Amino acid sequence: MNKGVAITGMGIISAIGNTVEENYASLVNNRIGISTIENITTLHSEVIKVGEIKKTNQLLVDELELSPDNNFSRTAMLGVIAAKQAVQNANISSINEYKTGLISATSVGGMDMTEIHYYDYFKNEDLVRYISCHDGGDVAHKIADELGLKGMVSTISTACSSAANSIMLGARLIKSGKLDRVIVGGTDALAKFTINGFKTLMILSDGYNRPFDNDRKGLNLGEAAAYLVLESDDIVKKENKKVLARVSGYGNANDAFHQTASSENGDGAFLAMEKAFQVANLNPEQIDYINVHGTATPNNDLSEGRAIARIFGEKTPDFSSTKPFTGHTLAAAAAIEAVYSVLAIQNNVVFPNLNFETPMEEFNLIPQTTLKTKNIEHVLSNSFGFGGNCSTLIFSKSE
Amino acid sequence: MRKTYINGLGCISTQETFDTVFLEKAEINENDTVFAVKSPVYKDFISPVAIRRMAKGVKNGIVASAMAMKEANVTVADAIITGTGMGCIEDSEKFLTAIIDNKEEFLTPTSFIQSTHNTVGAQIALGLQCKAYNLTYVNGSVSFESALLDAKLKIEEQEANTILVGGIDENADYTTSLFRLAGTIKKENESPYKVLNSTTNGAVYGEGATFFVLENEIKDTTYAEVLDIEIINKLDVNEVEVKIVDFLKASGLQISDIDAVVLGYNGDVEFDVYYKLLSTNAFVNTPQIYYKHLSGEYNTSSAFGLWVGAKIIKTQNIPEIISVNKLKKSAYKTILLYNQYKGIDHSFTLISTS
Numbered sequence: 001m002n003k004g005v006a007i008t009g010m011g012i013i014s015a016i017g018n019t020v021e022e023n024y025a026s027l028v029n030n031r032i033g034i035s036t037i038e039n040i041t042t043l044h045s046e047v048i049k050v051g052e053i054k055k056t057n058q059l060l061v062d063e064l065e066l067s068p069d070n071n072f073s074r075t076a077m078l079g080v081i082a083a084k085q086a087v088q089n090a091n092i093s094s095i096n097e098y099k100t101g102l103i104s105a106t107s108v109g110g111m112d113m114t115e116i117h118y119y120d121y122f123k124n125e126d127l128v129r130y131i132s133c134h135d136g137g138d139v140a141h142k143i144a145d146e147l148g149l150k151g152m153v154s155t156i157s158t159a160c161s162s163a164a165n166s167i168m169l170g171a172r173l174i175k176s177g178k179l180d181r182v183i184v185g186g187t188d189a190l191a192k193f194t195i196n197g198f199k200t201l202m203i204l205s206d207g208y209n210r211p212f213d214n215d216r217k218g219l220n221l222g223e224a225a226a227y228l229v230l231e232s233d234d235i236v237k238k239e240n241k242k243v244l245a246r247v248s249g250y251g252n253a254n255d256a257f258h259q260t261a262s263s264e265n266g267d268g269a270f271l272a273m274e275k276a277f278q279v280a281n282l283n284p285e286q287i288d289y290i291n292v293h294g295t296a297t298p299n300n301d302l303s304e305g306r307a308i309a310r311i312f313g314e315k316t317p318d319f320s321s322t323k324p325f326t327g328h329t330l331a332a333a334a335a336i337e338a339v340y341s342v343l344a345i346q347n348n349v350v351f352p353n354l355n356f357e358t359p360m361e362e363f364n365l366i367p368q369t370t371l372k373t374k375n376i377e378h379v380l381s382n383s384f385g386f387g388g389n390c391s392t393l394i395f396s397k398s399e
Numbered sequence: 400m401r402k403t404y405i406n407g408l409g410c411i412s413t414q415e416t417f418d419t420v421f422l423e424k425a426e427i428n429e430n431d432t433v434f435a436v437k438s439p440v441y442k443d444f445i446s447p448v449a450i451r452r453m454a455k456g457v458k459n460g461i462v463a464s465a466m467a468m469k470e471a472n473v474t475v476a477d478a479i480i481t482g483t484g485m486g487c488i489e490d491s492e493k494f495l496t497a498i499i500d501n502k503e504e505f506l507t508p509t510s511f512i513q514s515t516h517n518t519v520g521a522q523i524a525l526g527l528q529c530k531a532y533n534l535t536y537v538n539g540s541v542s543f544e545s546a547l548l549d550a551k552l553k554i555e556e557q558e559a560n561t562i563l564v565g566g567i568d569e570n571a572d573y574t575t576s577l578f579r580l581a582g583t584i585k586k587e588n589e590s591p592y593k594v595l596n597s598t599t600n601g602a603v604y605g606e607g608a609t610f611f612v613l614e615n616e617i618k619d620t621t622y623a624e625v626l627d628i629e630i631i632n633k634l635d636v637n638e639v640e641v642k643i644v645d646f647l648k649a650s651g652l653q654i655s656d657i658d659a660v661v662l663g664y665n666g667d668v669e670f671d672v673y674y675k676l677l678s679t680n681a682f683v684n685t686p687q688i689y690y691k692h693l694s695g696e697y698n699t700s701s702a703f704g705l706w707v708g709a710k711i712i713k714t715q716n717i718p719e720i721i722s723v724n725k726l727k728k729s730a731y732k733t734i735l736l737y738n739q740y741k742g743i744d745h746s747f748t749l750i751s752t753s
Contacts, residue, residue, distance in 0.1 A: 043503040102632075107515065109537075111495075118499055121577055131581040135485055135698075136516065137539035141743060144632050153632035153744075154545040155538040157486070157516035165534055169549065176552055193491075196498050197511035254479070254524040254533040260512050271530055386512070387521030389533055 002281045004246030004396055005171040006236050009092070009229035011085025012339045013078055014326045015051035015222055019085065023336075024343050027351045028371055032325050034208055034220050042192055048204050050190060051222025051327025053078065064146070071129040073110035074223075076142040079187035082225035082335075083143045086183060090229035091241070098180035098235060101152035103170045104140040104227075105162035105186030107331035109133075112191045139187060143227075152179065157331065159385030160293075161252075162186050163226070164334035164393050168250035170230045180235055185227030185335035194221060194330065201260065203297045209328075210355040211294035211321035212301050212367045219295045222327025226335035228342075245342045248378070249282060249394030251275025260386050261299050266307030268390035269293075269382060273311045276392040282378060287317045287394070289350045291337045291381040292367075294321025295328050304382060305365050317380075318368045320353035334383035334391065341379040341395045348376050403551045404753055405622040407471025407612035409463035409565075410706050411436055413605045414693050417466060421710045422718045425693050429591035432584050433575055434605040434695040452509070453522070454489040456569030459608035460519035461526060464563055471612035471620055477559035478532040479520050480550050482542030482566045484698020486516035489571040496573065519567050519608075532559065540740035541630045542566060543609075543702040544748060548628045554615050565610035566699025578604065585666065594666040594692035595723065602665035605695015609702035611709075617753045622709040623734075626650050626749040634745050636673055640681045643737065646747045654681050658731045659717065661708050663738035664689040665696040673739050678723060686731075687723035701738040701746065708734045708750050 012019070015033025016026035026033070033051045055063075060077040061070065072080075083102075087095065110133035117127045132138060140155045152173075156165045163186030170184035188194075198204050198221060205218035236243060253275060255268030262268070277284065293304055308316060322340050329336055340351060353367035379395045410416040413434035415424040428434060436459060441450050444462045453461075460481070468474065493510040515521075517535035524533050532553065536545035543566030553559040578584045585592055585601035592603050613625065629646050647653055660682045662674040678687055688711070694703040711717055711731050719725075736748040 106537075111491075115495055115498070118495065121580055128581055131577045132583070135539060136537035137484065137542070137698075137744065140538055141632060150631070150633055152630045153538065154536055154541060154630060157535050157537040158520075158533070159515045159517060169534075172552060172556070176555065178552070192498055192503070193495055193511075196503055196506055197494065197508070197514070200506045200508035200511055252532045252534065254521070254530050256524045256528050256530045259518070259521060259525070260508075267530060385517070386515050387517040387533075387535075388524060389517060389521070 002248055004248030005174045005230050006233060006243040007228050007245050007247060007342060008231045008241050008243060009086045009090025010244065010339050010342060011082040011089060012226040012336055013053060013081045014224035014336050015053055016325050020339060027325060030354065032354065034327055040190060040192060042195055044195060044199060047206055049208060049220050051220055051329065052190060053223055071133045072142060073133045074112045074189035075106055075108060075110060075187050076139045078189055078225035079104065079139055079143045080146045082185065083147060083183055083227040086227040086229050087147055095147055095149050099151060100149055100181040101173060101179045102140055102144050102149055102183045103154055103166040104143060105156045105166040105331045106136045106139050106188055107157055107159055107162060108188050108191045108194055109136040109139055111193045112189045115192050158389035159387055160330050160333055161383040161385040161389045161391040162331035164383040164391035165252060167228065167247060167338055167393055168252060168391065171247045171250060174230050174232050181231045183227050183229055186332040187225035188223060188330040188332045190221060190223040205296065208355050209296035209324055211296040211323060211353055212360060212365060213356050214358040214360045216296040216298060216301060218297050220327040222329040224326060224329035224332045224336045226332060226339045228338060243398040245345045246396050246398050247393060248396040249276035249280025251279065251392045253390050255388035255390055257388055262303035262384060264303060266303040268388050269304055269307035269384060270310050272390040272392040273307065276394050280394045282394065284312045285315060287378050287380045288376045289344055289379045290317055290319035291341050291379060292319050292321045293382040293384050294323055296323065300384065302362055305360065305363055309363055316365060318350045318372060320351055320368045322351055324354035337381050338393060341381050344379050345376050345395060345397050349373050401554050401557060401615045403554045403613050403625040404617055405611050405625060405709050406614045406618050406620050407467040408706055408709060409466030409610040411439055411459040411463045412607040412694050412703055413437060421714050422720060425720050427692055429593060432587065432592055432603050433570060436606050454487055454513060454569065456487055456567050457519050457522050460565060460567040461523060463608040463610040464523050464565055467610040467612045473561050473612055476529055476531060476561050476563040478553050478562040479523055479529060480534050480546040480562060480564050481520040482536040482546040482699050483516055484539050484542050484568055486537060487514050487518045488574050489569055490514040492571045492573050540698050540701060540738060540744035541746050543699040544628055544630055544746040548630065550613050551625055551628060560615050562613045563610060564613055565608060566702030567608040568606055568697040568699045570606045592666060594664050595689065597666040597668050600667055600669055602667045602696035605697050605700060607694060607703055609706050621753045623712040623750040624753045626751055629747045631745045633743055636676055639673060639677065643747060650749060656733055657685055657735045658728050659686040659688055659711060659734045661688045661704050661734060661736040663691060663701060663704060665691040670741050686717055686726040686728055688717060688721050689723050690721055704736050704738060705748060708736055712750065712752055
């Protein structure tokens with residue numbers, strides 16, 4: 001196998017915890033974060049459940065000690081919290097000491113503020129400062145500023161696979177020597193925009209999401225941010241850094257089937273996984289755990305399941321979707337699941353796929369439904385998005 | 400290391416930039432603060448059913464990418480990489496307005512489906528049935544340069560030989576009104592809106608779609624080689640020259656080797672100082688080019704800038720209409736592009752004759 005790129009730090013905030021440790025504790029104790037929405041006033045609050053972080057915007061402002069006239073979107077605030085944790089976890093004291101970059105990911109960006117103030121901008125001069133926080137890049141700039149980072153900053157937006165691509169790009173930038181160190185991940189806050197968008201597509205569950213269950217009814221939206229620090233082997237050696245795990249493989253392909261639906265045989269997913277194995281120089285049988293995309297929509301799980309069956313044949317490794325814990329956190333999903341993949345490797349556990357009862361009739365794929373302890377060397381993590389964007393990451397234990 | 404060449408261009412802009420040689424029909428508009436694209440005949444490229452459904456950014460992206468591929472004489476791509484600052488803002492606006500106006504009721508999914516930032520890249524992939532690498536960057540004014548840098552890296556990694564790279568942004572009415580309110584766009588009633596030597600705040604705005612076919616081989620259609628790209632989130636005015644010197648050094652060059660410099664002047668008196676300082680110091684003896692008086696400012700207008708740079712190398716000519724200092728050179732071998740927006744999202748792009 002290829003050695004892969006070192007992960008030396010990670011940070012996360014999600015509906016199941018405000019730190020990496022809290023997230024892990026929730027995952028191993030079946031503490032889910034799916035609840036009734038509180039921070040957004042929406043017509044649908046009674047009929048949907050979401051993976052909401054139970055902190056108001058004001059609380060986040062206070063925690064980050066932002067000035068009262070700040071123009072941070074919720075997406076940016078969540079991102080700053082997770083990115084700061086990651087940098088601290090990697091024991092970085094002087095952020096610009098090496099060629100350091102930030103590759104972020106988001107799908108809603110500052111939409112959470114735009115939708116609150118949309119018509120009020122013309123009525124209240126005080127609000128005008130929020131206009132410029134709408135675009136995705138603003139989130140990355142705010143994170144970079146809060147970290148004091150000066151260097152390459154960019155943002156990827158490929159819907160629900162966004163953060164997988166930021167981790168992939170980060171790994172490539174390290175491998176090519178363009179950067180010595182890069183902070184990668186993604187952030188997305190809940191917004192009326194996405195709640196109503198997914199509602200019109202009729203893929204929101206009215207209960208708790210049930211990935212890979214025959215009677216699954218759709219997804220729960222969630223909000224989260226997670227970032228990882230990737231560093232070159234030169235830095236790792238020079239600073240005697242602790243390596244949490246490695247990004248050993250990555251693949252990106254397009255399903256080229258439909259703007260929002262996945263193809264029946266999961267061509268894009270198949271190609272993304274195939275490519276990731278190629279890059280990692282690993283075989284499917286070496287995978288110990290798959291953290292599936294598993295959104296619990298009828299379409300995703302069927303398509304992903306078929307692609308998994310095509311890649312792994314009869315010998316499917318243990319797999320689970322962690323979305324019953326967190327909800328589907330869109331552009332951040334691949335980043336929080338990257339943190340969970342690293343936790344699986346560090347602790348030698350497979351996290352349970354909650355809410356599963358009945359196997360899907362189309363194939364014989366049964367997720368791991370209870371916490372399982374076993375040696376984990378390699379984890380494969382899938383993320384797929386609108387626009388046919390399919391991405392796969394492989395994480396490996398660092399020897 | 401494998402080299403990267405620009406082998407085809409497609410440009411839909413606020414000027415006539417298709418079926419033309421190089422800005423011979425360009426017109427300077429100093430009466431408007433927002434320019435609209437000169438639309439191509441969409442039905443020559445897209446089915447009538449699809450035309451009705453698609454927002455203009457998607458249509459322009461599809462047409463510009465088709466033009467670039469036709470010119471480069473390629474039918475398949477090993478990667479499709481796009482950049483867009485504001486994304487599919489027309490559909491985003493449409494869906495958000497409906498949510499608010501109808502109080503979350505009676506919504507249909509079409510505009511939501513088309514509102515994601517990766518819609519253009521996705522629709523091009525769908526049209527070409529291209530299952531290859533597909534990515535969209537959304538970081539303000541380095542959205543396009545991020546895509547370009549990724550593409551160059553892909554070619555160097557030997558992961559791709561033919562790549563479609565483009566920058567797309569579209570204007571939408573309500574967002575434009577918000578940009579006016581925020582002072583991003585120049586105030587009304589202050590015309591003529593001059594981009595050079597402007598004394599007012601805000602920029603003149605535009606929209607467009609500019610695509611490039613990048614390949615690892617020189618062909619008959621080759622415009623230029625892409626030597627290097629660098630992205631920096633933040634710089635002070637007086638740091639830029641030092642960064643440029645370092646950037647050029649990495650390619651074994653110095654400022655005197657640059658035959659022309661393409662600058663992102665957009666008429667915002669507050670931030671054009673970044674360019675002005677270079678114009679009057681480091682590059683005072685270098686032919687200087689500007690283009691946003693023709694294209695308007697938008698997050699991916701720097702892709703129009705690269706289109707200009709590539710055309711200069713190919714035609715060995717700087718049209719009068721884009722010249723800042725009227726200097727000429729007998730040959731244009733190496734061109735540097737520098738862009739920033741409101742003091743952030745700085746990019747340097749270096750191209751040369753192949």
